[in-house]
Amino acid sequence: MKLHDSVIGVLLFAFGLWVLTTSLGYPRMPGQSIGPGTFPSALGALFMLGGIALTIGGLRTHRGPWLALESGWRQPGRLAAALLATAGVILLALGFERVGFPLGGFVLVTALFLLSGYRHPAWIGVSAAFVLALHLLMTRMLYVPLPAGLLKGLL
Amino acid sequence: MVLQHLDAAIGLVLTWDMFFVMLSCAVFGLFVGAVPGLSATMATAMLVPLTFFMDPVPAIAAIVTTAAMAIFASDIPAALIRIPGTAASAAYVDDLNALTRAGKVGRALGISVTASAIGGVFGSLVLMFAAPQLALVSLNFTSFEYFWLALLGLSAAVMLGSSSLLKSLVALGLGLMIASVGMDTTSGLPRFTFGLTSLLDGVAFVPALIGMFAIPELIRTFVHRDTLPPVAPIGNPFALFRGLGGVLWRRKWNLARSSTIGTTIGILPGAGSDIAAWISYAVSKRFSKAPEDYGSGSEEGLVDACAANNSALSGAYVPALVFGIPGDSITAIVIGVLYIKGLNPGPMVFLTNADTITAIFLVFLLANLMIVPLGLLAIALAAQVLRVPKKALAPLILAFCIVGSYAINASASGIVIMVVLGLLAYVMEENGFPVAPTILGIVMGLLVERNLVTSLIKSDGAALGFVERPIAAGLAVLVAVVWTVPVWLWWRGRRSGMGKVRA
Numbered sequence: 001m002k003l004h005d006s007v008i009g010v011l012l013f014a015f016g017l018w019v020l021t022t023s024l025g026y027p028r029m030p031g032q033s034i035g036p037g038t039f040p041s042a043l044g045a046l047f048m049l050g051g052i053a054l055t056i057g058g059l060r061t062h063r064g065p066w067l068a069l070e071s072g073w074r075q076p077g078r079l080a081a082a083l084l085a086t087a088g089v090i091l092l093a094l095g096f097e098r099v100g101f102p103l104g105g106f107v108l109v110t111a112l113f114l115l116s117g118y119r120h121p122a123w124i125g126v127s128a129a130f131v132l133a134l135h136l137l138m139t140r141m142l143y144v145p146l147p148a149g150l151l152k153g154l155l
Numbered sequence: 156m157v158l159q160h161l162d163a164a165i166g167l168v169l170t171w172d173m174f175f176v177m178l179s180c181a182v183f184g185l186f187v188g189a190v191p192g193l194s195a196t197m198a199t200a201m202l203v204p205l206t207f208f209m210d211p212v213p214a215i216a217a218i219v220t221t222a223a224m225a226i227f228a229s230d231i232p233a234a235l236i237r238i239p240g241t242a243a244s245a246a247y248v249d250d251l252n253a254l255t256r257a258g259k260v261g262r263a264l265g266i267s268v269t270a271s272a273i274g275g276v277f278g279s280l281v282l283m284f285a286a287p288q289l290a291l292v293s294l295n296f297t298s299f300e301y302f303w304l305a306l307l308g309l310s311a312a313v314m315l316g317s318s319s320l321l322k323s324l325v326a327l328g329l330g331l332m333i334a335s336v337g338m339d340t341t342s343g344l345p346r347f348t349f350g351l352t353s354l355l356d357g358v359a360f361v362p363a364l365i366g367m368f369a370i371p372e373l374i375r376t377f378v379h380r381d382t383l384p385p386v387a388p389i390g391n392p393f394a395l396f397r398g399l400g401g402v403l404w405r406r407k408w409n410l411a412r413s414s415t416i417g418t419t420i421g422i423l424p425g426a427g428s429d430i431a432a433w434i435s436y437a438v439s440k441r442f443s444k445a446p447e448d449y450g451s452g453s454e455e456g457l458v459d460a461c462a463a464n465n466s467a468l469s470g471a472y473v474p475a476l477v478f479g480i481p482g483d484s485i486t487a488i489v490i491g492v493l494y495i496k497g498l499n500p501g502p503m504v505f506l507t508n509a510d511t512i513t514a515i516f517l518v519f520l521l522a523n524l525m526i527v528p529l530g531l532l533a534i535a536l537a538a539q540v541l542r543v544p545k546k547a548l549a550p551l552i553l554a555f556c557i558v559g560s561y562a563i564n565a566s567a568s569g570i571v572i573m574v575v576l577g578l579l580a581y582v583m584e585e586n587g588f589p590v591a592p593t594i595l596g597i598v599m600g601l602l603v604e605r606n607l608v609t610s611l612i613k614s615d616g617a618a619l620g621f622v623e624r625p626i627a628a629g630l631a632v633l634v635a636v637v638w639t640v641p642v643w644l645w646w647r648g649r650r651s652g653m654g655k656v657r658a
Contacts, residue, residue, distance in 0.1 A: 001581070001582060001585050002585055002586055003582070003586055005586075008586060012325065019332065019347075022347065023346075026344060026346065027342075027344070029341065029342055029612075032611075032612060033616055034608060034611050034612070034616070035342060035344075036339035036341065036342045036344045036346055037346075038608065038611075039331075039335060039604045039607065039608070040332065040335045040346065040347070043328050043331055043332050043335070046324070046325075046328045047325070047328060047332075050321060050324065050325045050328070053321055054321065054322075054325075057321070070378065070379060072378035072379045072380065073378055078377055078378045078380065079378070081377035081378070082374050082377045082378050085370075085373050085374065085377055085549075085553055086370070086374070086574050086577070086578055089553070089557060089570060089573075089574050090570075090571055090574050090575075092557070092570070093557075093567040093568075093570035093571045093574075094567070094571075096561070096567035096570065097567065101557070101558065101561075105554050105557065108550070108553070108554070108557075109550040109551065109553070109554050112377075112549065112550035112553065113547070113550055115377075116377065116546050116547070116549065116550070117546070118546075118547060127550070130551055130554065131554060134554060134555070134558060138558055138562065142187075142201070142562075143201070144558070144561070144562040144565070145565050146558065146561065146562075
């Protein structure tokens with residue numbers, strides 16, 4: 001996923017502007033000329049300058065599309081796997097306590113196996129065994145309080 | 156002092172109980188270090204309840220051995236799947252992984268295990284023979300010196316980047332920006348939290364680290380399947396040392412330099428093995444005859460950074476033992492254990508408990524020497540991972556990443572941070588922005604901002620205050636050199652290029 005340098009420059013400039021304006025809104029420390037906004041506002045200014053330099057540099061030297069996607073992104077199975085590994089994980093995180101790691105992890109890993117072309121039923125077993133082993137290892141041996149969620153009564 | 160009490164100390168160390176404790180903790184440390192998301196600090200914290208039932212020397216031995224092994228073991232997932240187990244491996248993760256992809260995983264991990272052991276032994280020897288003197292120097296560091304030291308570390312980020320200077324600077328800025336999120340340490344004001352209470356403590360570092368290295372790799376595995384380079388497995392893991400002697404002999408000065416840098420940084424309170432590895436790697440690149448190899452499989456960079464991170468671990472115990480000031484989070488835990496065991500840290504502990512302290516020094520040496528045989532065993536076991544196709548491994552790695560990101564704060568917000576920053580890292584890498592400076596910015600952001608603000612308050616806003624103290628002035632000159640030399644070299648190269656065009 002390649003963006004034209006000038007597009008990145010414009011986005012960076014806008015981000016820098018937001019950081020700068022937000023930081024300047026923070027109150028200064030009593031009796032001081034500095035405050036919690038001093039450091040981030042310097043960063044905001046840096047982003048704005050960097051954005052301008054990238055935009056100018058991109059327009060001068062780099063000819064090409066505004067956005068270039070590799071062929072893999074156009075294949076539905078691969079796109080779905082990437083979306084599941086990112087947006088799917090965020091959804092799982094939002095309901096992590098309720099669904100729990102054993103069930104949520106099993107569904108996620110199995111779906112990713114299927115989307116990656118591993119369709120033999122044995123992979124469902126691999127997925128279940130791995131997630132269960134990981135859950136037990138973390139909760140019983142390392143005392144990480146992973147939520148059991150819907151399988152709380154069973155585990 | 157050490158030599159006078161050596162006999163008694165050997166008697167305390169060479170016991171079956173000690174052997175059992177150190178071996179068990181070494182295996183535990185290797186496991187925790189090799190799992191992305193589980194840190195050396197977490198491993199040592201988990202050991203504290205067990206140390207209640209131990210004598211002082213085995214208690215400290217348990218912690219020292221676990222930490223040393225965990226720091227080394229974090230290199231294993233870094234090499235095999237490009238996910239650093241701890242922050243200390245983040246500086247050279249690309250080199251380790253590039254060597255693995257080039258079929259040199261044995262060489263990469265061989266360098267890692269031996270350089271870690273050598274650096275660790277060096278740091279231990281410094282701790283044994285020069286602890287009180289060195290601790291006195293470190294006490295002279297104030298916010299001014301720390302600010303310059305942090306700036307020196309950040310300057311390393313620009314040198315680390317193999318892409319353009321501008322993109323490296325932007326990447327560093329993004330890291331510093333991520334570090335700014337959360338409650339301001341000086342005023343207590345929430346910044347860039349969007350009203351989310353989970354962000355008040357800032358962006359958790361471990362999920363950020365896992366996300367920025369793991370998620371881009373996983374996306375590439377799922378999407379760019381046809382273009383992934385095959386990974387050569389380790390044929391015979393025990394052949395790791397083949398040709399290694401020559402590499403280490405050629406790099407003997409690198410080992411000495413990076414062990415010294417690592418120990419020195421480790422001694423400074425608040426600067427741990429991660430910062431030591433970054434700075435040592437950057438110094439190595441600056442003085443290397445092949446700086447272009449850094450980030451794409453440099454053995455020289457690996458030697459430097461691996462030696463530095465383990466030597467820093469020993470160095471951090473200098474202020475801890477002499478003044479009770481923690482050098483990093485692990486030594487903070489150790490200080491607590493020392494108090495529980497009646498070994499109150501301070502200059503007097505070297506006189507009143509000389510035998511025990513000497514035994515603790517010996518434990519440091521032993522723990523670092525154990526890295527070689529046990530590290531070899533861990534590599535042999537982990538190498539089996541390479542036999543599984545990466546495409547089949549990816550969903551399992553993702554499950555590990557979810558657990559690792561959740562584990563650090565027992566909060567699902569860690570998982571969200573992992574994915575969001577992972578997506579950012581993917582877009583950055585695809586567009587030529589290096590991720591390493593961003594990670595460094597996240598690691599050092601708090602240190603640089605806190606010391607900048609404190610120094611500005613102390614000097615009442617006067618810039619001269621930053622260079623009035625001799626150590627601060629020396630560090631400022633060093634920072635100036637680091638920034639001006641590359642610009643001068645670029646300008647000279649440009650001029651000579653223009654001259655050639657004219658001719």
